[in-house]
Amino acid sequence: MKFGVVRFPGSSGDKDAYFAVRDVTGQSVEYIWHESTDLSGFDCIILPGGASYGDYLRAGGVAKNSPIIDAIRKFADGGGRVIGIGNGFQILCEAGLLPGDLLMNNTARFRCLPVKVRVDNNTSDFSGKCCKGQVLSLPIAHLTGRYYCDSDTLNVLEKDGRVLLRYCDESGNATEQANPNGSVGNIAGVVNERGNIAGMMPHPERAVEDILGSTDGVCILQSMVEARL
Amino acid sequence: MSITDTKPIEPKEYKEMGLNEAEYNEIVRVLGRHPTYTEVGMYSVMWSEHCGYKYSRPILRLFKKYREAIDGAGLENAGIIDIGDGLGVAMKIESHNHPSAVEPFQSAATGIGGMLRDIFTMGARPIAALNSLRFGPLDEPRNRYLFEQVIAGLGYYGNAVGVPTVGGEVYFEECYSGNCLVNAMALGLIRHDEVAYARADGVGNSVLIVGSYTGRDGIHGATFASVELNEESESKKSNVQMGDPFVENVLIEATLEAIASGFVVGIQDMGAAGITCSTCETSAKAGTGMRIDVKNVPTREECMTPYEIMLSESQERMLAIVQKDKVDEVTAIFKKWGVPANVIGEVTDDGLVHVYEGDDLVAQVPAKSLADDAPTYQLEAKEPAYLAALQNYDLSQVSEPADYNEALLAILASPSIASKQWAYEQFDQTLLTNTVVAPGSNAAVLRIRGTNKGIGVVVDCNGRYCYLDPFVGAQIAVAEAARNLACSGAKAVGATDCLNFGNPERPDGFWQFKRAVEGLAEACEFFDAPIVSGNVSLYNETPEMAVYPTPAIGMLGLLDDVEKHCTSEFKAEGDVVVLISGVRFDEGEKLPVCERESLGGSEYLKVIHGIVAGRPPVLDMEQEKRVHGALLKGIGDGVIKSAHDCADGGLAVTLAESCIAGGIGADVKLSANCGPSAALFAETQSRVVVSVEAEKLGLLREIVDAYRVESTILGTVGGDAMTIAVNDVEIINVGVSELDSCWRNAIPGKMAETGVEC
Amino acid sequence: MAKVNVYVTLKPELLDAQGKVVKAALENLGYNGVQDARVGKFIEIVIADSGNIEKDVDEMCRKLLVNPNTEDYRFEIEKG
């Protein structure tokens, strides 16, 4: 299986995603420059974290017009698997590839800390290796992480079980206290209708080795590897 | 006007630029004529204290590596410390104090940016940032504003540029009210065979300016940094430089790729004194010269004069010297990353920097005279008048507190001691997936990808100790940094220093500076952590007061096996709490815990009694070093489960922090032949609180015996309260959750109190 | 040449985190009558007048300057 990690100017989580795929899943992985339009040969595309274009204007708002985005749209239409993490999630929402949007944290400050998230959907291509209700410890690091969508969209997401991850406490309760940024419904990650595009604010690629304090991100990467293409 | 029939510059003009008459005459002597306006500008910045180190250079020679570099190949942008496997760590710390007092957000941001450029200019990939900060008390709205804006600026730049901030320190004291200190530190990883140098070698090679366009920002920033802050500082606001972390991010990638191409002969970042500094220094170092045309410098604003272009401190720019037939290849790399790169001139063989504006020669100066020959001054040093009285203050009059629990809680809530999570939560600490120990323990620990190794990194300085005795205080800063590393399992291997002091032209100010550097130089050699780089920031004072002498020490430690690192929190119920201390171990003589202790300079005296006096704690470096040895051995052998050093706040605060971090209590008994306040709160050096499994006490005993240090069993980990009995009387009994909330909420509480106001 | 001013505001039904901070800070400064504070963007563009500038600017807003899901916008054009 071949992964591609997209590099936008200003991406900095690209290396984290690259190393996590290479060293933890053992799959092959290549960087893809954002001006590229050819995704042939790839099975899975990662839009990494960081601050594409400095997060100027709006986080992800400039990168969504990169040439690669149309290629990704076609790639996903053809069933290819796409995940956006942090800034990558923001870009996918801006590009309309995922429902909803990310707004400035309700604290109005950047927040970096380990949080707990609950796996609410373990049938997706991104969570098949996790257990439903499993609580993962993953780091967040963002200023613009407050997930928002209108109530119709929210109802659909909930009804269709498309909420992938939800901020929660140690025992898996999605409390207000456990919500680090004011996301609607404590939503930390979602998938698209077809189930082949996902986005999340927490960083599974930063939690893949014991030495980094958590290996809870491995199940997400491994799910992507093992899901049927 | 041609360059040969120049007219004298008015004294008023060169004095405004910061040059004195003797210096002006020296310029005339070197040039053999009067300088042009552009030339005086160039000399004035390069000969300022900030760039030319005219007062501090003689003192800095006390640092061995500095002396060797100055007398040999010259100084590089950052020092490189060998960590084996063909790898080195480039490390540097730098101040951005004066600009931060005026425009905190942008100045803190550009402080990080400048620091990172020093690192990647050498070909090193930046892997981490730290900061060392000082503000006035948070009860003042202006100080809250400065603190909030500095943290926001550091976060804004560091997060977007893509370098994790893994550690730092913040203190709040009255003396920093008018003059906050903002020191940024950065580390980069490099292969020794890929180091790039700031040299303009090869006559005929092309000189490129790379990165942002040049604007009028920061003209004379270096001069501004070399005077005291006063009302006029407000009017110098045109000096504000705006950071662009996005451009810096792509500049890092593009520069590293360009250096890797092998076509870049030399490269230098542009910080203070911009194009002037980078052209002169690279030429001087290579013994060459340079011809440049300011018309080829892309500018952001129209009609910029040569003077403005040469002195601009616009951020995110580099000077690159490129093989003359490889310019297209190199510019293509920069273009791919969207970074402008323009040829502005070429390397010459005559030792002169020639600056043209089109066909007009506007400056022609010997590179070396600007870069290396700044006049240096031996200033008078005199012990400050305040010192004797403070040192001899009779601490025996100080009463015991009415309630020890309340005293402890008050100290934990003192912003200098309290949790700094409010600050470091605003920094991305885990990006690049090397962070093994994030802020909140002792030193930060990073793994070195592709090896089993790890590095520890920390920045430390207790300015109050330095105020009470700059020599001892500086040595304690070094000892504490090395001790924090040892608590993390890392052996100190190198250091960088940021010397924040007041006006050196006052004999007492210069005395503080000189004594502190003497202390540092000796201690860094002693702890095998040579100073490999550093920065000097003088004139940190207002008409009302000078800052405490604050020599911030950034230190690097090495772990051969990063798995064997250690953190500060108590781990498990039933573990035994042991104090390891550097008291000389004599057979049969059991010294009580606090016999030699003094409360001088302690947080307790300040917070509970409002007193800043006494002598700083005694430091015996031999003993200190043995403690580090014992810790490293105990951690490496897996005997020690947690380690936390006793520093600010004393033993009680150290114990409380280990309880809070572990979310578990401890039951402790001390014996003391002094007042309980000294047993709890004295900041006696060379002490570390560790925890071990009961079965491993014997092993720990063997280690402390081998290293000839003292160990005292204090109690056990467990329960949900911390209790401390002194001489069998329980005087501390506080729930861990109360300790936690006091300590954790202190700074957020202050910051929310009444908002901020500028 | 035309000068374009674009005003971008968060949709009124959305929590404005920055606005909340501004409101609290104003109250802390003693301005008690503050009902609401919202922080938006003010974008100034100088552009050659294409002859079709209204349409162009509207398109720029929808394609780049504004996220239409979460933001409202309006603009003024001063033709010069």
Add this chain to the structure above:
Amino acid sequence: MAKVNVYVTLKPELLDAQGKVVKAALENLGYNGVQDARVGKFIEIVIADSGNIEKDVDEMCRKLLVNPNTEDYRFEIEKG
């Protein structure tokens, strides 16, 4: 009640990092005539009319809403 609109712009001589990216992004979308783009703030405040509102708002700007080192401002008040 008064509605106050405050327009905050970066001083013209200072580097506008955001504006530069916006300009390049517009050019990438094919708008070639863009001479300049600058991103500022647009702050809307609803406040009880103190009777002295011009002075109050100016003070708010200087104390909180605007960074006088780097920004210029102007405001309009719609009394309601």
